[in-house]
Amino acid sequence: MNKLQLPFRYDYVGSFLRPAPLKQAREDYKNKKITQNQLTEIENKEITALITKQKAAGYHVITDGEFRRSYWHLDFMWGFNGIDAIELNHGYFFHDEETTPGSIRLTGKIDGKNHPFVEHFKFVKQFEDENTVAKQTLPAPAQLLAELFREDNAAYTKSIYPNLEDLIQDIVQAYHTVLHDLFTAGCHNVQFDDCTWGMFCDTKYWSARQNSNISLENEAKKYLRINNLVINGNPQSLTLTTHVCRGNYHSTWASSGGYAPIAPFLFANEDAAAFYLEFDDERSGNFEPLQYVPANKKVVLGLITTKSPQLEDKASVIARIHEAEKYIPLDRLYLSPQCGFASCEIGNQLTEAEQWAKLALVKQIAETVW
Numbered sequence: 280m281n282k283l284q285l286p287f288r289y290d291y292v293g294s295f296l297r298p299a300p301l302k303q304a305r306e307d308y309k310n311k312k313i314t315q316n317q318l319t320e321i322e323n324k325e326i327t328a329l330i331t332k333q334k335a336a337g338y339h340v341i342t343d344g345e346f347r348r349s350y351w352h353l354d355f356m357w358g359f360n361g362i363d364a365i366e367l368n369h370g371y372f373f374h375d376e377e378t379t380p381g382s383i384r385l386t387g388k389i390d391g392k393n394h395p396f397v398e399h400f401k402f403v404k405q406f407e408d409e410n411t412v413a414k415q416t417l418p419a420p421a422q423l424l425a426e427l428f429r430e431d432n433a434a435y436t437k438s439i440y441p442n443l444e445d446l447i448q449d450i451v452q453a454y455h456t457v458l459h460d461l462f463t464a465g466c467h468n469v470q471f472d473d474c475t476w477g478m479f480c481d482t483k484y485w486s487a488r489q490n491s492n493i494s495l496e497n498e499a500k501k502y503l504r505i506n507n508l509v510i511n512g513n514p515q516s517l518t519l520t521t522h523v524c525r526g527n528y529h530s531t532w533a534s535s536g537g538y539a540p541i542a543p544f545l546f547a548n549e550d551a552a553a554f555y556l557e558f559d560d561e562r563s564g565n566f567e568p569l570q571y572v573p574a575n576k577k578v579v580l581g582l583i584t585t586k587s588p589q590l591e592d593k594a595s596v597i598a599r600i601h602e603a604e605k606y607i608p609l610d611r612l613y614l615s616p617q618c619g620f621a622s623c624e625i626g627n628q629l630t631e632a633e634q635w636a637k638l639a640l641v642k643q644i645a646e647t648v649w
Contacts, residue, residue: 364383507550510549
């Protein structure tokens with residue numbers, strides 16, 4: 280068994296820019312010009328090439344770059360029994376841009392049997408060696424719960440689950456089924472991606488959302504509870520980490536604000552082994568909330584942005600790492616980009632060469648500091 284575990288001193292969140300042949304193949308499949316088997320063959324080829332590049336870059340973690348997905352989160356949700364893919368009248372409203380309108384809708388009780396992501400993981404698993412380990416990225420359980428109550432979805436969700444606790448327990452069981460199947464397939468490293476906490480950080484967003492009717496504390500505790508119910512009860516050798524995101528779509532963002540509102544909940548009490556955190560610009564606030572991270576947890580500092588091709592100043596990033604060291608000892612700190620390079624198929628506004636230059640910089644800085 281490969282015993283390498285997340286996180287690594289130089290790491291990345293998971294998604295990569297989609298190559299042109301892959302984008303064309305997915306468009307051709309959508310227009311019924313190629314079959315599912317032909318699309319899978321092209322996906323396999325491009326994922327194999329990506330993993331070769333990940334290894335050549337000197338990284339110890341390999342992923343499929345989320346090349347089989349349209350979205351970082353929805354494709355996984357669509358893979359559950361009882362959930363269908365739909366399109367709403369509008370997308371998510373990001374800063375100066377609206378996303379595509381994909382979403383989910385319940386058609387019955389949720390379960391996680393025969394989830395397609397298990398087979399997707401097996402393809403990546405075959406490329407592991409003594410220096411690299413496969414990571415599976417998944418949207419956090421809290422993210423699924425939030426999507427099920429997104430605008431028009433709420434009525435459908437309540438019609439099938441009048442009792443919220445029943446829904447929470449079915450989500451937990453569905454995730455446990457998928458995680459068990461992934462573990463059986465040889466997966467020992469899973470990263471939950473979670474945008475739900477970003478809305479709590481954004482006081483303007485939260486004020487508009489709650490209309491004085493929703494307590495931030497109660498909502499935070501609800502999301503914390505469902506995440507922890509899923510994280511706990513898995514084999515000890517399954518490492519579960521989480522990435523906290525403020526939105527990443529075509530180089531723009533959804534929410535803004537430091538971690539202070541969520542630190543007493545998320546940092547202090549979520550049972551993830553490590554937190555991948557965005558700290559790439561002023562929207563992320565300062566490092567002071569890291570004081571809430573317990574001594575048995577690790578923090579991956581997302582100090583390199585994936586939203587811009589401009590390379591950060593090496594000395595400035597090193598200085599920021601040492602600034603964070605005031606709150607977390609250096610041996611529990613790690614370095615990565617703040618997010619993936621393509622949370623959705625559209626990708627961020629940089630080239631593949633610029634993407635790899637960013638990762639080279641992460642590695643150079645980590646090797647200098649540690």
